[in-house]
Amino acid sequence: MEDEESKNLVKLLQWAANLGITDSPSSTTNENPCPSSSSCLSHTLTVSNFPENGGRGFSALRALTKGKLILRVPKPALITSRRLMEDDHKLSLAVHKHPSLSSIQILSVCLLYEVGKGRNSWWYTYLVNLPRIYDVLAGFGEFERQALQVDDAIWTAEKAASKAESEWKEAKILMEELKFKPQLVSFKAWVWASATVSSRTMHIAWDHAGCLCPVGDLFNYAAPGEESNGFGDVEGCAHASSSLPEGDSTDILVSEKISTNLQRLTDGWFEEGVNSYCFYARENYKKGEQVLLSYGTYTNLELLEHYGFLLNENPNDKVFVSLDPGLYSSSSWPKESQYIHGNGKPSFALLSALRLWATPPHQRRSVGNLAYSGCQLSADNEMSVMKWIINGCHAILKNLPTSMDEDILLLSTINKIQDFNTLNELEKISLAFGREICKFLEASGLQNRKNGGVLSLSVKSKLLMGRWKLSVQWRLRYKRTLVDCISYCEEIISSLSSKKFSSSRTIEHKR
Numbered sequence: 001m002e003d004e005e006s007k008n009l010v011k012l013l014q015w016a017a018n019l020g021i022t023d024s025p026s027s028t029t030n031e032n033p034c035p036s037s038s039s040c041l042s043h044t045l046t047v048s049n050f051p052e053n054g055g056r057g058f059s060a061l062r063a064l065t066k067g068k069l070i071l072r073v074p075k076p077a078l079i080t081s082r083r084l085m086e087d088d089h090k091l092s093l094a095v096h097k098h099p100s101l102s103s104i105q106i107l108s109v110c111l112l113y114e115v116g117k118g119r120n121s122w123w124y125t126y127l128v129n130l131p132r133i134y135d136v137l138a139g140f141g142e143f144e145r146q147a148l149q150v151d152d153a154i155w156t157a158e159k160a161a162s163k164a165e166s167e168w169k170e171a172k173i174l175m176e177e178l179k180f181k182p183q184l185v186s187f188k189a190w191v192w193a194s195a196t197v198s199s200r201t202m203h204i205a206w207d208h209a210g211c212l213c214p215v216g217d218l219f220n221y222a223a224p225g226e227e228s229n230g231f232g233d234v235e236g237c238a239h240a241s242s243s244l245p246e247g248d249s250t251d252i253l254v255s256e257k258i259s260t261n262l263q264r265l266t267d268g269w270f271e272e273g274v275n276s277y278c279f280y281a282r283e284n285y286k287k288g289e290q291v292l293l294s295y296g297t298y299t300n301l302e303l304l305e306h307y308g309f310l311l312n313e314n315p316n317d318k319v320f321v322s323l324d325p326g327l328y329s330s331s332s333w334p335k336e337s338q339y340i341h342g343n344g345k346p347s348f349a350l351l352s353a354l355r356l357w358a359t360p361p362h363q364r365r366s367v368g369n370l371a372y373s374g375c376q377l378s379a380d381n382e383m384s385v386m387k388w389i390i391n392g393c394h395a396i397l398k399n400l401p402t403s404m405d406e407d408i409l410l411l412s413t414i415n416k417i418q419d420f421n422t423l424n425e426l427e428k429i430s431l432a433f434g435r436e437i438c439k440f441l442e443a444s445g446l447q448n449r450k451n452g453g454v455l456s457l458s459v460k461s462k463l464l465m466g467r468w469k470l471s472v473q474w475r476l477r478y479k480r481t482l483v484d485c486i487s488y489c490e491e492i493i494s495s496l497s498s499k500k501f502s503s504s505r506t507i508e509h510k511r
Helices: 002-018 081-086 089-095 103-116 142-146 151-177 187-200 246-264 300-306 325-329 348-357 361-372 379-399 404-420 424-443 459-510
Strands: 045-050 055-060 069-074 201-204 207-212 268-271 276-280 290-293
Touching: 045 290, 055 290, 081 089, 081 103, 081 207, 089 103, 089 151, 103 151, 103 187, 103 207, 142 151, 142 424, 142 459, 151 187, 151 300, 151 459, 187 201, 187 207, 201 268, 300 459, 348 361, 348 379, 379 459, 404 459, 424 459
Parallel strands: none
Antiparallel strands: 045 055, 069 276, 201 207, 268 276
16 A cells, blocks of 8 residues: 555656646746656655654755745646636536535535546546545544534534535535536545545635645645734733723734734745745755645644644644633623633733733723733732632533543553554553443444454544544643643742742831
């Protein structure tokens, strides 16, 4: 299987070279492709495997500097629904009879139509290199969804599956009119096609669905760093010389969004001047380092929903805590801005809102400017805020079916099962995870199947276990954020208590 994949990749890189795709930094114009080239990669990038960081991706062939052009994909090599319909009159006529379909649905149908051509497709060399399976939330079954444990995450997964099914039913009429093979009309095929569009397309101005970009879609993901707004220090600005009016809380959020959007544009975009999609180094790279691409700012749940993976360390991850309705009304911060960062620190807006909420109503107006500036209002106020957050985190953790330590054990067991290709390791933790293990065996059809005392992994159970692992990884990261937040808040309380005690001792000494 690996040999076949390697051969397909070699063919893809040669095919791409014939289309003018190149990693040569000097090739900045729409030159004629060179049919004699054996690969489109030889100057800047090479395909490597990164088992712990995304799998197959790009590594630097030499030292690269930030902002340097590293890959160029000419427009004729980009796959769009318009391009596919221009090449096939039958497809174009059929699609135009269904104006209610979205651009994403149309590209998904066009992709499946092209897959149905098999080796007769002009894009065959590219298509055979696409992943066979995506682990996006729309493909999660009931077992994997429930394994997420957190209600909001389960709801997001259910919504993703429901949306995919609804869009499939709408597009199914068109696919049947085009006489798709039965396997290509199936919901499973639709999830694959829509996941391909969701996870691999690049932004283009002329089509909301984006474009598939051969070779350009081999970059693995790098999360944009945490945005610094200058207001993150919970112990800072106690003696601020100036403060923001209440209405400026929205301005802070807008400026953060603008900053984030600007960062999204630093990696690659379509350039009209050279009629190509151009990719640039997002930072300095040493020879051999993985060269990454940022798709934008996503939480781990959003990465699972749209791309089918998550990051163990994601600076853009968020955990929302349930707040009292009265808390929302005590400040002008929107709900979506009040959360805990992936590193365990409360967001600027959450702290600001809680500080106001912990202030007696008749005093809120007088301290509003300080709160909206990110300042502590008093040591007692800050400690009550930290205690409230700690209690909120403990309440969430208490209501989840498993603890963080139990999830670490379960994740370790799943890794062993995947390494040895048998389910025997499950017996060792069956007491702690009996119900969840039974549900896994039931969902994978292995509940009553034994062969010589050994339960082996079928293709179905391997797929299911991979998604189960993602669910456990997600919920473990979620719990770790809450635990880190508790530790962070306890440190703040300890620091403030020490200062308060020291101050009182100083006063007593003066007396």
